[in-house]
Amino acid sequence: MHFEIPETMKAMTLVAYDKLALARVPVPKPGPGEVLCKIKSVAICGSDPKMIHGGYQFANWPPYYPFIMGHEWAGQIVALGEGVEDFQVGDRVAGEAHVGCGKCENCKRGHYTVCLNYGHDGHDGGLDLGHRHYGFYWQGANAEYNVYKTSALHRIPEGVSYDVASMCDCAGVAMHGVELAGVTPGGTTVVFGPGAIGLCAMQECKALGAGRVIMIGRGNKLDKAKELGADICIDFMKEDPVQRVLELTNGVGADEVMECSGAADSPYKACQMVRKTGSIAIIATYHAGDVMIPANTVNFNEIRIVGSKANPNVSDKVLHFFATSQINGEALITHRFPLERYEEAVDIFEHKKDGSIKVVINPEMEA
Ligand SMILES: [Zn+2]
Ligand SMILES: [Zn+2]
Structure with missing residues (x-):
């Protein structure tokens, strides 16, 4: 399987508190141990409007502008970085927001969402101990593509749609x-x-x-x-x-x-x-x-x-529950929007308009 990768992509960016802008940005390139994913579905989370309104200044989210948010997502692997053996091009995957450093005591015990090296990603010239928090301080999924470490990824079982799989993080x-x-x-x-x-x-x-x-x-x-x-x-x-x-x-x-x-x-x-x-x-x-x-x-x-912080070690379990309908994913999705209408989607989600529960963005949907 081979996919043509464009040089640039559309992305919904946060450019200041309460200010979003659709932009054309470079498609990121996967580094060692990373893959490039085509984003199919991104679910809006309660933390998204809070970040847009500046509610996470204490945590320094977002750390820079323009910033691409979005952390509850599913998509398809379209290119592999160096040394990737555990996934293949074409795999359908759901993502987790947290990747621990893998080296600290908490990570070694499996508690990677409370990694002791949180934020040590090297982006500001500091140590890169491998930590990532996609969509919070590291580029997220509100775009056509994004790069992920494979430790953030889980294969989607057959019969589970990308939209439902994007709720892997939420259900987790x-x-x-x-x-x-x-x-x-x-x-x-x-x-x-x-x-x-x-x-x-x-x-x-x-x-x-x-x-x-x-x-x-x-x-x-x-x-x-x-x-x-x-x-x-x-x-x-x-x-x-x-x-x-x-x-x-x-x-x-x-x-x-x-x-x-x-x-x-x-x-x-x-x-x-x-x-x-x-x-x-x-x-x-x-x-x-x-x-x-x-x-x-x-x-x-x-x-x-x-x-209970985030969703360590539960993604395959909740994807299984989606596959068996023990969690009825489709019933939770009330709205779908193209990326261009992200602001409207957030408004409907945040203010619980029109009976909204889970609102999903489809970057491939015609605007
Ligand atoms: Zn979330
Ligand atoms: Zn760690």
Whole structure:
């Protein structure tokens, strides 16, 4: 298989906070251990509008302008860099945002999303220890092509579309938290937040054997949760979720809680509704900054609270769940746009217009 590679490509670039521009830029060349991918689908993530608005200045994302964002993507390998043996031209692949250095203690233990050499990529003249965070401080997928280290890539199973595979990162973020908290077979699991990550977490908990999954959210966003298999939905605008979960569990509490809402009071409520010795995964991030945890309850009840950063070692698992429809990927995609209409796509996604859940960009789509 051989692909003609053009010299330049179109890319959606962030040129200043709240300012995007379609640009023509060089097609990047794969270095040793890297491949060039034709980008087929990029899903918009909650972190994308936040970065556009300057919400990650503390993390120095983006590190320069113009910057190509986009980290939830799927595409096809069209050229190999030197020494690549593990993938071939023509392979259909889904990407992860994080590549660890592979050398630090955390990476060696498999915890590469909390690599101790984060940001050491050599781009500013410093040491290149091999770390990458595509779409955050390293060029991302909002373009026709991008270069990736093969350790960021996973083959897409047959029957899974590029659009669905682009949610590998999103479903993986949910899966990592679900794995860390654990799922009690036949038990009761609570998921806070029926957004894309929460809906993935809910389906993953079912796939892993939860007896029943309770989704907490509000309004018609709960309809999708119901449609995708939530056993019980609690609208927190209409009833007290803590009281209801305790009622449903004979006063004992849920076996585990997956916090995917990002609401400032959800971690507190999670501690009140989880059983003694239960587990809570903090999968969301919080615009409010530091949030309250009832430390005495955590102590007296031996509650295990675990932070969950990104999606290490789960991509093949979630791609399998997509292939078997244990995660219904198609049901999560509500909108598709060409790259040229990225701003409109972000607006629909960010402001949850028109029932949007997951909005996917197709760079090959006619504008
Ligand atoms: Zn994301
Ligand atoms: Zn590392």
